[in-house]
Amino acid sequence: MSPDPAHDRTVGRGAGQAAYPPVQVTSPTFVGMPKFPKAARAELANAQQRRNLRHATHTIRDKRAHVVAEVDDWEALRVKGADAKDEALTHLADYLERLEESLTANGAVVHWARDAAEANRIVVDIVRAKEVDEVVKVKSMVTQEIELNEALEAAGVSAWETDLAELIVQLGHDRPSHILVPAIHRNRKEIRDIFLREMGAVGRPAPDDLTDDPARLAEAARLHLREKFLRAKVGISGANFAVADSGTLVVVESEGNGRMCLTLPETLISVVGIEKVLPTWDDLTTMLQLLPRSSTGERMNPYTTMWTGVHEGDGPQEVHVVLLDNGRSHVLADRVGRQALRCIRCSACLNVCPVYERTGGHAYGSVYPGPIGAVLNPQLRGTTSDIDRSLPYASSLCGACFDACPVRINIPELLVELRGKVVEESGPTPESTAMKAAAWVLSDPRRLATAQKAATIAGRLAGGRTIRSVPGLGAWTNARDLPTPPRETFRQWWVREHGNEDA
């Protein structure tokens, strides 16, 4: 966190800040990652991905709008969701202790991990003690964040991803590109080829006559993975929610692979970020309405599993929970920034983001892509790498993400704060002065509207020329030819194209 006193207003008292240096280590996978503009330029060249993404984000967006409109008072629900998370976050120590107590009382073993290395060590030790050479996993972003699969692999343990999309990503030796549909950048023909080529090497091969019909592809995955589910001794999961007062963990999913991993193995290890805590059982009422509708645009997702420690005679008889910090306490110390920890990973903000729609998830250099990734990654990892310094600029600040967010995270506000921080850290330069002005303009919607109108007028004056670079916005505008400032502002365009639905 910046030691600059100028930032005191955004940093919680946090006397110990200096003692707890940031944060996560930017993983080796992403350390060499070019900054967002460069990565984005590469991804922009991928027309297939762009077509898939456009189709996907628009389809989910429309479904979401439909089921959100069904709820009597969506706004009240959003406020309740934000409140529940804020309550948990602002009294996190109390609720974590409560959670630990309830989990322990119900037979679970609770572990604490300061960072990724510690969490991985804990998990690897448990797995080693079970003397197995494979585990089944249900998708969890947190285990991707800590790169648990790599740690297990190094320990000689194969970690099988079991979500269809994750399976596609894993078999394709690829990285995920969307929180919800990680294989969104692959089309059915590519998936068929990956299955035919790779499945046989790691288990039951795909049938020779496999077509690219999605039902056939899903069937191939069912058969391939079933063999692994039925014999697995250890399952690894994350959790969408951890209820402090009851000790209940919740996994929300669609395919049933979650149920398989949570039910069939003898030992279950769940890695849970400390921000997943909910104060009380009743808070599930709110979350179980917000999450499925925002995420997949369904009234309810097909399967939700709730377990409270060990249930005698039913499911895993050895249950471990690893509570992970890995930079979260650092984010929590920032009075403005802490709201990012409310995130329930629904991906609604991705689906409405004009930048994400064009660049895809890989350009963000993290498991957390899209608008929330642009905020969370620099928060969690600090702004020492090129990629993390450039992420706060990966946004047009149109505000669509805030409107879509079920827990009311003000992403545009956070991006502007982070931009200020990045600029402060690079010392006073002409750019930093410009950015301070930009932050000032962008932090207030009215100022922004005025500035956008001014730019629109400039656009009329500039005529049809393309502007290649804008002083002070070099990093982001260099990635693509910045169109001449538009003749209408984004807001004007949005209202014209979409009516006032999101205004």
Place this chain on the structure above:
Amino acid sequence: MSARDEILARVRDAVADVTTPPRAAETPTTEGAGAAGPAAGPAAGPARDATLELFAENVADYRATVLRATGEEVPAVLADVLAGLECRSLVVPSGLDPSWLSRLPDAVVRVPESEATSHGQLDDVDAVVTTATVGIAVTGTIVLDHAAGQGRRELTLVPDIHVCVVADRDVVPHVSDAVTRLRPSPGSARPLTWISGPSATSDIELQRVEGVHGPRTLVVVLVSEPTSKEGPGDAVPTRGGGH
């Protein structure tokens, strides 16, 4: 310092600016935001009918099959459904009403829960018949708490067909009603499985495919009170296809 103590110290330190005390955990909130509606309960009447109608509609909307029947019709309906699905074997949860399976042909193999001890055995069984603890109208969800009649969790996971008999008195209007009903009691929490339609994925070009790992066929039989005045007759299938 242990990892535990250090993390707790960090998060306490991080929110040192916050002065409000934690909200009292003892006051359960029963009403859910955005979920006002008719009270749950067996009381008959138009609101009740609408709730059941909505439940049936929303379950069918997930491409599950919904059948409605009276209490006496359950054995015949189950026999019909299972025959229609060409079921040759099923696993029977402990505590399931034995009369429900009385109309099944003898050729159908019944495996009692206590004898289905391995995953592989369950994988060889075609179907499972269970009850549910609660149904939620507004989302078309059934919730199992795996008590008597519902089986251990794997019973409703590994076989490919799940037939679930839901008593209409257990259907509540809203998610909040269900959450309230299902609150775990300290010391004896039950696992819960919330099911909204058959297993599904949209991971391949967003085309919805029913059936990845869970049961690919879900049939919900909604049963009216045994005291119902409705005369016996054929169960009326509402919309929704299934397989």
